[in-house]
Amino acid sequence: MRIVFAGTPEFAVPCLRAAAQRNEVVAVYTQPDRPAGRGRGLQSSPVKREALARGLPVLQPESLKTALSRDALRALKPDLLVVVAYGLILPRAILDIPRLGCWNVHASLLPRWRGAAPIQRAIEAGDAETGVCLMQMDAGLDTGAVLLSQRLAIGADETGGQLHDRLATLGAQTLADGLGLLRAGMRPVPQTQPDAGATYARKLDKAEARLDWTQPAEVLARKVRALNPWPMADALLAGERVRVHEAGAIERVRDAAPGVVLGAGRDGIDVACGRGALRIRVLQRDGGRAISAADFVNARGTGFVDAG
The missing domain is CATH 3.10.25.10 (Formyl transferase, C-terminal domain)
Structure with a gap:
């Protein structure tokens, strides 16, 4: 397969490693370098650092809404686009380019906690468990059909950071399982998300x-x-x-x-x-x-x- 990976923070790094295990990743999208630290110098994302360490081409567009962005992705001839905490909106025109569509790894048991901060909102709400969903992306906000999911109990004293790390590992395992099925010709069966139980995990402030x-x-x-x-x-x-x-x-x-x-x-x-x-x-x-x-x-x- 020809896989294009899109992600930005540390959470996405284990998934990039899982996708790149068989040298199938042909390019990596991540957000542009941003000022950080006391000196406000430009800092690259964790995904960019991992991609460069692996010798993978890196693209950092400000937006994916332009014709230039669409042409750049189309030129990569992707079979699959894997998106993990990328942070940019993918328009329908982008979603339609990969032959097998776009997969997203999301850190919740959908439809609960769609949105930007599902890990923290699950702890804040007192949820006993959470998990990871591998989802076929559509134009909505985390509304696509679920391909695979795995559950995880939340520890009584677990912090957002600790749960983040466990879910990042679980997300990579779930993605690897999905890619394994795809390679074997057994594409995961999409399961439409129910409307009942949908909640929104607003961004941390x-x-x-x-x-x-x-x-x-x-x-x-x-x-x-x-x-x-x-x-x-x-x-x-x-x-x-x-x-x-x-x-x-x-x-x-x-x-x-x-x-x-x-x-x-x-x-x-x-x-x-x-x-x-x-x-x-x-x-x-x-x-x-x-x-x-x-x-x-x-x-x-x-x-x-x-x-x-």
Whole structure:
């Protein structure tokens, strides 16, 4: 086969490796280099770095909506376009070019959590499981027929970053299974997604990182896990803004208004919530590194009055 791969972030790298195992990838699409870091220098995507290391041609168009973009893809004579977290919209004219269409690896059990942030939204919602779907792309947003899927239980303390890594591996395995069937002449049978159960996983935003103490503790604990490592939940403790790396819900030991610090010691910093309390175990001060709650308490003392 002649496979063209389109992807950008670290999540897509294992899938690129799976697609390239038999030297079938003829080109790799990824987003243009972007300014990053303190120096704001141009930085290439993880997929671009992997492609270049493999000696694969890399294309980085700003858009796929132009005739020039269509001509460039058509010139590659692709049998299949594999798309994994690419980040650009594929118009119908692009979807129609590959002989076998376009496949997408999506990190959820569709139709649940269509959209940009399915991993984090699954944790935030308290889902017990998630998974990966290999999908035949259509013009909709993650609405195409599912070719293959695999399920995965979400760990009780699993963070967004940890689940991301496990799903990236599972996604590569699922893609490899689909390609194996295709090579054997047994093209996976498309299963139309049901309308029932469809949900949308909106893109992560730094503005949602602030913890609202009026919410139940279990909701905040899931939020802390979901937003780790980015954008990371943040809160105010005794007037100081901190980033919360690790926390868990506990029973409230006494009545107190949401935001009041109930206790601070070796086990953590307990903050009253709308229901229950949140025990902060690992946190980060501005400009500092992540430290245990015990180290934070030792540095600040135990005289907290409230958490904002």
